[in-house]
Amino acid sequence: MGYEERLENEGYKLPEQVKQSKRLFEGGVRTGNLIFVSGNAAKVDGILKYQGIVGDTIAIEEAQDAAKIAFVNCLATVRNMMGSLDGIKKIVNIKGYVASTADFIEQPEVMDAVSALVNEVFGEAGKHSRVSMGTASLPGGTPVEVEIVVEVK
Structure with a gap:
């Protein structure tokens, strides 16, 4: 079973991505065998599924769902660049930015939802390094933004 099928078995379908002409940067950049996916x-x-600040208007469970959706959107960039997720050799790094109140300290728990999904879908190839950090706000009011680095064949 391929990675995309495994992802669908976990309840996530990769979205089709539309090229946005107004961006001054790429959604993903490949250098050698690495793909760096923008946030x-x-x-x-x-359309944003959630808007707000974690610890205020967004519950941790909503933030975890938001993080998984953002991660899946990152994978869609990889699929669009490679034609398939099956070219992924390794999930190298995941960065999670959580718009949260000053006293919210559970950013790692928000991103644990992504790590669990990655480990389930990618198995050994999903063992990754990770950063979870809080921030005052994120673009468009999203509570979570995720970026990834993957090694490809």
């Missing part, structure tokens, strides 16, 4: 928000059909 993605929790958008479903181009």
Whole structure:
């Protein structure tokens, strides 16, 4: 079973991505066998599923869902660049930015939802390094933004 099928078995379908002409940067850049994917928000059909600040208007469970959706959107960039997720050799690094209140300290728990999904879908190839950090706000009001680095064949 391929990675995309495994992802669907976990309840996530890769979205089709539309090239955005106004961006001054790429959604993903390949150098050698690495793809660096720019930050993605929790958008479903181009619309943010959640808006707000974790610890205020966003519950930790909503933030975890937002983080997984953002991660899946990162994978869509990889698929669009490679034609398939099956070219992924390793999930190298995941960075999670959590818009949160000053006293919210559970950013790692928000990103644990992504790590669990990665480990389930990618198995040994999903063993990754990670950063979870809090920030005052994120673009468009998204509560979570995720970026990834993957090694490809």
